[in-house]
Amino acid sequence: MASSFVSGFRSLEKTALFHWKFLSSLSSGKRLLSTASRCTGKLQPTDDEIYTRTTISLLSKESSDVPFISNYSIQGFTISGDKVYGPVAILPRSLVSWNIAGLHDIHEDSLSLFHLIEPSIEILVIGTGEAYHKLTPELHKFMRLKGIALEVQDTSHACATFNYLARESRVVAAGLLPPEKVTR
Known part of the structure; x- marks a missing residue:
């Protein structure tokens, strides 16, 4: 058992060394991993990595098409033909x-995603579920200081508002909670 552990560790060490050499060759002569961090697997940022903007695209590939919410249910949403479960x-x-569990999780940290992205958005539409729930005045002020108008509605109206604003070529984003029940 000890020999299989040692051979597994050596294999892992060789893999880490290969990745280190590969990443070093890609970085135009700059090393991405320091000699000390090679064994631990921790990345050490270089000066040009510290201040770069990060883009994300987790559930769909970036698209130049305007997103359109065609359906919503207690499980989630259908957006431009893609089914998305949960908030x-x-x-x-x-x-x-x-990544929020409910209305109580909407705070400055959970809204930071919307003011950190590029291009900057003009309007953020929040769908609070089956019924309209007010957000705190501090959250409205926080988003206003970031240059973003905050529109809070129940989810059905928030979907319609988002679709309208997106079709009007506004730079709009939405944070939507699925409703607890759907009445149509």
């Missing part, structure tokens, strides 16, 4: 699973 953040060019 969703619709960004100008991508869909992201919005």
Whole structure:
């Protein structure tokens, strides 16, 4: 058993060394991994990596098409033909699973996704589920300071508002909670 552990560790060490050499060759002469971090697997950022913007596209590939919410249910949403389960953040060019459990999780940290993205959005539409629930004045002020108008509605109206604003070529995003029940 000890010999299989040692051979597994050596294999892991060789793989880490290969990746280190590969990443070093890709970085135009700059090393991405320091000599000390090779064994631990921790990346050390270089000066040009610290201040770069990060883009994300988790649930769909970036698209130049305007997203359109065609359906919603207690499970999630159908957006431009893609089914998304649970809360969703619709960004100008991508869909992201919005990691919140409910209305009580909407706060400055959960809204930071919307003001950190590029291109900057003008309006954020929040769908609060089956019924309209007010968000705190502090959240409205926080988003206003970031240059983003905050529109809070129940999910059915938030979907319609998002679709309208997106079709009007506004730079709009949405954070939507699925309703607890659907009445149509």
